[in-house]
Amino acid sequence: MSWIASFYRTALGKKAVMAVTGAFLAGWVLAHMAGNLKIFMGPEHLNEYAKWLRTMGAPAMPHSALLWIVRILMVVAVWLHIQAATQLTLQSREARPLAYTRRDNVVASYASRTMRWGGVIILLFILYHLLHLTFGVHVAPAQFVENDPYHNVVAGFQVWWVAAVYIIANLALGLHLWHGLRALFDSLGLNHPNFNVARRWFAVAFALVITIGNISMPVAVLLGILR
C-alpha cells in the first residue's frame, strides 16, 4: 500500500482526499438535515427518527451498530479532511514566506477565500453542537432531556444566541460548500465542457438547500412556529 503514501505525499493526492471526504461529509450533512427537518412534522416524528437512527440496520445488525459505523466514518472523514486541509495550507504558506505589500484579488470569490476560516468555524460548531445536542452538557441553559431531541432542539433555539450560533455556522457551511463542491470536481479531474455549467449550479443549489434547510429550524423556533 506504499503507493497510497506516495499518492498522498503530493498536494494533488491530498486534494483528492479532501474531495472525497468532503463529498462524504456533504452527503452526511444533507441526510442529517433531511432527518432533522422532520421536526416540522411534530415531536413524535423527530423522536421516532432519532430512535430509528439507533435501530436502523436491525435486526440484521445489533442495536445502533450501523449508527456507529456511520459515526466512525464521519470522524475519520473529518479527521482526514482537516489533516489534508492543514497540510495544504501550510505548504502554500511556505511557498511564499515573504508576503506582498499589496496583492489584489482579481477574480477569486469570497467563498474560495474563506475556505480555511470557514472550515475552522464549522469544526468549532460541530464540537459545540455535539456538547449541546448529543451529550447535553450544559452549554445551553435549557434543560436537556435524554432521548427527546425535539425538546432539546426547541428549548435550545429559544435562547436567541444559541440560535444565532447555528445560523452563523450554517452560513459558513453554505459558503464552504459553495466553493468546496465546485472545487471538488476539479480536484478529482472531473472537468468537461459538457457538464461544467451543471457543476456550478449543483454546487450553488446544494449549498443553498443545506443553508436554508438548516437555518429554517432555529428561525422557526425564534418565530414561535415551533414550540
Added chain:
Amino acid sequence: MNLTLHVWRQTSRDDAGRFVTYKAEGISPDASFLEMLDVVNEGLNDRGEQPIHFEHDCREGICGSCGMMINGVAHGPLGGTATCQLHMRQFKDGDEIRIEPWRARVFPVIKDLIVDRSPLDRIIQAGGYVSVNTGSAVEANTLPIPKQIQETAMDAAECIQCGACVAQCPNGAAQLFTAAKVAHLGLLPQGQPERYERVVNMVETMDELFGTCSLFRECEAVCPKSIPVDFIARMNRDYLVAKFKRG
C-alpha cells in the same frame, strides 16, 4: 502624463530591500509600461542613481522575460497581457503605481524587480518533453491530428513561462504552468507513450517547489496567454489515473 511610482529596490539577493518613490513625468499614453520605466531610468542615470533593474527582451509579449506586480496584480490591470504589452493609456494622469517583484520562496530576488525563475525549467526537465532523438522522426503527415485536439494543445502550448500564475496565486502555486505543459503534450498523439510517466514526474517536482491549488482562478485571470484553469483539472485527472495505473 505624470505619475508617482513606488518601486521595490533591492541591490542583491541578501539585501533587505525597500520601496523608493520616483516621479515619472511627461509620459506618453502610447508608451508601453517598460518604456515608461526606460524614461525613469534615463532620469535616474543622469541623477547618478543606478537604474531600476527589470527583466525584458522581446517586448512583444512572447519571450516571458518581463513581469512585475503592478498595483498588486501580476502584469498589471489589463488582463491577458504581459507587462511589456501594457500601455500607459491604461493609467490616468496623476496615478500612483506600486511596483513589486514576483514573490515566491523559490523565486529569490536577484536585483530590484529581477527574480530567479529557473525552478520553472526544473519542472520541464522533470518530463516536459517528448523523448524523440533527432533523426528518428516519422513523416509528419503520417499521424493526422484532429483540428480540435491540435487547437486545444496549442492553447496550452502558448504558455510563455513568465511565472505570473505563481506570482498572482495566493497559494504560490505553479499549477497553471505545469498543467499547460502536461496538457500540451498529453493531448497530442506524440505525447501518449510518456503521458502518465510525465505527469507524475512533473507534478512531483512542482510539488517540492511550489504551493497548492485551491482553485482561486487568479492565475487564469492574469495569464498573458489566458490559459484556462480547466487544464489544471485535466492534470489532476491524468495524475490520479497515472497513480492508479502505476501503483
Added chain:
Amino acid sequence: MELNSKIPPGPVAEKWSWAKSHYKLINPSNKRKYDVIVVGAGLAGAAEAASMAELGYNVKCFVYHDSPRRAHSIAAQGGINAAKNYQNDGDSIYRLFYDTIKGGDYRAREGNVYRLAELSVNIIDQAVAQGVPFAREYGGQLENRSFGGVQVSRTFYARGQTGQQLLLGAFQALERQIAAGRVTMYNRYEMLELVVVDGHAKGIVTRNLINGRIESHAADAVVLATGGYANVFYLSTNAKASNATAIWRAHRRGAFFANPCYTQIHPTCIPQTGDYQSKLTLMSESLRNDGRIWVPKTQGDTRPPASIPESERDYYLERKYPSFGNLAPRDIASRAAKEVCDEGRGIGPSGRGVYLDFADAIKRLGRKTIEERYGNLFEMYHDITAEDPYETPMRIYPAPHYTMGGLWVDYNLMSNVPGLYVTGEANFSDHGANRLGASALMQGLADGYFITPVTIGDYLSTQFGKKVPNDRPEFKQAEQDVAARVDRLLSAKGTRSVDSYHRELGHIMWDYCGMTRTAEGLTRARGMIRDLREMYWRDVKILGAGEEPNQALEKAGRVADFFELAELMCVDALHRNESCGGHFRAEYQTPDGEALRDDANYAYVGAWEWKGDGADPVLHKEPLVYEEVQLATRSYK
C-alpha cells in the same frame, strides 16, 4: 588567404549525401571524451546542443538569458518553409532551392542552399514528432500558407507563434539532455571572448551576469549560435538584448566577417510613434497574403482612410509587380514603401507609413476566417496602437529586421578559425543578399539539428588528445582583456547613458546605411561613427560595479562592439558598388528604380579580416560559382 568553402564534389543534389558518407566519424564510446561549447540556445543553439548531446558529446551551453527558452527565436511569428509539396502546387526541393537563390539575389552558395532545401522536410518531421502544434486542416493534415517572394504554399505555422513553438520543441529536447546530465547549462552567462590556442578555437571567456565573475571554459570545439546584429540600428524588430558581441569578439580573434552590409529591412512593422520608443514591432509578413498595401495617390492627403475613394488610392505593389503584387520580396516591398513616403504620400502622424488594408479580405472571406488566421496579430496591433485593424487599415512601415551577413563559414559551417563553428543568423551562409520569409527558422534548425552534429565529427576526429586546460596563458590573457574592458567602461564615469549613444548610432546607420545607401553618405557615416565611438569611450556614464547584476554595463559592452561592427558595415557597403537584395546603392539602379546588380565584378562573398583597432580591415573574396542556376536579373513584375 585563400577561402576554401569545402563544397563536396558531385552534382548539387548529391553533395550532402556525399558529405555524410565520407566525413570521418567518432566511435560512440569516444564521443563523451569530447567537450563542445555551444554559445546560444535559440533555434540553432538549442537544436545543436540537444542533438550533439544525444550523439554522446559532452555539451556546455551558454546563454545570457535566464532560461534557454527566452532566445530571440521565440518571437518569430509567420512560419517556417519546407518543400513538402503537401499542397500539390508543384513545390519541390529544387524549387525551394531556386527560390532561395533567386530571393537572395544570387549572392548565396548553391551547395549550402540546396542542402538547406533538402533538410527542410526533415525539420518539419522532427518538429511534429516533438509535439510542435502546427496548424492543421480539418482532415488532421498539416496546413500551409504562402509567404513573400514565392508562388507556392510551403509555409508551416503555429498561430502567430511559429518561432515560440519551434523553439519550445528544441528547448524541451535540450532540457531533456540537461536532465540526463549530458548538457551542462549556463544561464545568465555572457560570452565575452573566444580563446584561440595554436590557431584552433579551444574555449571561451564568460562573465557571470549575477556576480560579474569572469571565467574560462575550455573545449575541443566552439559553436556560436548567437543570432543576428540588426540591433546595430538601435530600433529594430529584434529582442532588446540581441547583439553582435559573440561574433564580433570572434571576429577580432581572427574569424572573417562576411557581407556585413547585407541587412534586411522588413516591410511590415508598426511605425514609430515617439522617441521614447524602445523597439519596433513586426507585423508578420503573412498578413500580406490577405492585406492590400496602398497610399493615397495625391501628396499630403490627410483624409481618414475610409473617406479616400478607391479611385484615389494607389495599390503601388500590385501596380508595379502585377505577378507578385503584395507578396513581392521584402527588400523590394520595403524600398517601394520608402519611395512613396519620400514622394510625400506617406500616411499617419509621421508621414512615414503606408496602409495594410484588410477590408477586401474581410468582405471576401468573412471576419471569422481573418480572425482565425491573424487573430493574435490583430490583437497585438490593437494593444500597441489602440486602433482596430478589423475597422481601419493597419499603418505599417519598414524596419530593420534581419541580418544576412555574419561570420564567414565553409560548407561545414566552420569559420576560417578551425574548431569555431557558426550557425543560425550568426553566420552568413544561406540567404545571400536578401532572406525570404520563413527561411531563417528553417536555416537555424537545419544548422542545429542536422548539419553541425554531422560536420563537427569530421573536425573533432582530428583533435583527439589535443585537449587544453583552461589555465593556459591564452585563457589568462583573454580573461585580463575582458576585465580590462569592463574596468575601462566603468571608469569612464562620463555624462551620457549607454542608450543615448546607442540611439544616436542607430540614427546614423538608419540614415546612411539603411534602405538606400550612397558612397558619399557611407563615407560621412564612417567618420561620424568613429567620432561617436571615440566620445563614447570617454563620456559614457555607467553606474554601479562590475561584481553585481548591472544591466547598463552589459549593454555598454555590446554597444561598444556595435560601434566597430557599424563601421565595418559601412566599409562593406561602400566597397560593394552594386545594388543587390538588401543592399541598395542609389548610384546603381535601373531607370525605373530597380536594383542594378553587377555580376561581372561582385558575384563573390566579401569576407573581412580584422587588422586591429584603427587599422583598415582586409577584404578576402570567395567567388560564387553557379553550376545549377543561371544568374539572371531578378524580376517579380
